[in-house]
Amino acid sequence: MANSKYEYVKLFEQPDQLLPNTWVVVRIDGRGFTKFANKYNFEKPNDKRALDLMNAAARQVLIELPDITIAYGVSDEYSFVLHKTCTLFERRASKLVSTVVSTFTAYYIFLWSTYFPETPLTAPLPSFDSRAVCYPSLQNLRDYMSWRQVDCHINNLYNTTFWALIQLGGMSSTEAGEKLSVSLRSNGNGFSKDKNELLYSQFSINYNNEPEIYKKGSVVSRDYELVEPGTHNTASEGESMAELAAQPQSKTQAENDGKRRTKARVVIEHLDIIRDDFWDRRPWLLSNKP
Ligand code: DGT
Ligand code: MG
Ligand code: MG
Ligand code: MG
Ligand code: MG
Numbered sequence: 371m372a373n374s375k376y377e378y379v380k381l382f383e384q385p386d387q388l389l390p391n392t393w394v395v396v397r398i399d400g401r402g403f404t405k406f407a408n409k410y411n412f413e414k415p416n417d418k419r420a421l422d423l424m425n426a427a428a429r430q431v432l433i434e435l436p437d438i439t440i441a442y443g444v445s446d447e448y449s450f451v452l453h454k455t456c457t458l459f460e461r462r463a464s465k466l467v468s469t470v471v472s473t474f475t476a477y478y479i480f481l482w483s484t485y486f487p488e489t490p491l492t493a494p495l496p497s498f499d500s501r502a503v504c505y506p507s508l509q510n511l512r513d514y515m516s517w518r519q520v521d522c523h524i525n526n527l528y529n530t531t532f533w534a535l536i537q538l539g540g541m542s543s544t545e546a547g548e549k550l551s552v553s554l555r556s557n558g559n560g561f562s563k564d565k566n567e568l569l570y571s572q573f574s575i576n577y578n579n580e581p582e583i584y585k586k587g588s589v590v591s592r593d594y595e596l597v598e599p600g601t602h603n604t605a606s607e608g609e610s611m612a613e614l615a616a617q618p619q620s621k622t623q624a625e626n627d628g629k630r631r632t633k634a635r636v637v638i639e640h641l642d643i644i645r646d647d648f649w650d651r652r653p654w655l656l657s658n659k660p
Contacts, residue, residue, distance in 0.1 A: 386463040392504035393454045393511040394461070396470045400446030401497045410489055415529030416584045423485040424448065425588045425638045427477040432590055434473055436631040439655050442515055442643065444522040444587035448474065451511070453658040463502050471500035508656065516644040522587040524562075530580060531565040534573050582640035589641055592634035592660065596651045630660040
């Protein structure tokens with residue numbers, strides 16, 4: 371760019387690089403989706419079409435941004451994980467956050483008619499907010515992912531019971547809310563056992579038989595050959611920063627890794643990501659060796 375007297379304004383741009391050697395999670399969340407879900411008559415408590423659309427948009431984000439290793443989605447939110455060694459966009463926060471959220475939103479709108487063929491989108495169009503958070507240790511990252519999945523479980527069990535009381539039990543939403551808060555208060559422990567029992571005794575619903583996508587949320591990742599359980603050590607976090615600095619990855623190695631990532635199929639699954647097993651069987655997620 372040619373020098374001009376105006377160029378000094380560049381000095382106002384502040385650096386916003388994310389802390390190096392930390393796991394980055396970019397989480398997007400639907401803006402005002404309570405209202406949005408009502409406008410398009412999303413089924414309560416779960417609308418399979420809406421969840422499939424979220425998953426399809428997230429899958430496209432992983433395809434377009436091969437640096438993302440795994441994503442986890444529930445309700446109107448999605449968390450995208452970048453490996454701690456990732457240097458995409460020099461780890462600039464606003465560049466990462468805005469690229470992920472705009473790619474996601476673009477595909478959400480583009481794919482809408484595939485999942486809602488009878489309901490055209492009208493303004494105001496759906497939008498999403500986005501933030502990036504750095505997690506310094508693998509334990510912090512695993513705890514973050516577990517937090518989201520536990521949230522999914524707690525909310526889904528509550529919502530399934532709440533809507534059963536209304537749709538099958540004929541209660542008003544106030545009555546259903548009261549019933550659930552009373553049953554919570556009357557029982558010091560086993561809140562979820564309480565709701566499981568209520569679902570079974572009153573409505574013959576076995577919560578365990580509810581669809582996995584509702585109970586566990588959705589995991590998007592690249593599909594390589596799974597490793598046999600017990601042959602890999604969960605503690606491994608891949609190479610340390612010092613090791614990486616000592617032996618910079620060769621250009622061909624980086625190119626090969628990139629090619630492998632681009633070629634891999636991006637799959638959507640509904641699995642337990644809290645236990646070690648999921649991570650043990652997919653060592654590439656934590657080692658960043660595709
Ligand atoms: P925000 O995120 O602060 O702009 O506000 P909301 O309204 O998006 O609130 P949030 O993100 O805490 O909660 C997500 C809302 O989206 C919640 O009210 C339920 C709704 N929602 C998400 N998925 C479904 C679905 O499959 N069916 C129905 N009926 N509602 C859904
Ligand atoms: Mg919110
Ligand atoms: Mg929201
Ligand atoms: Mg939300
Ligand atoms: Mg540009």
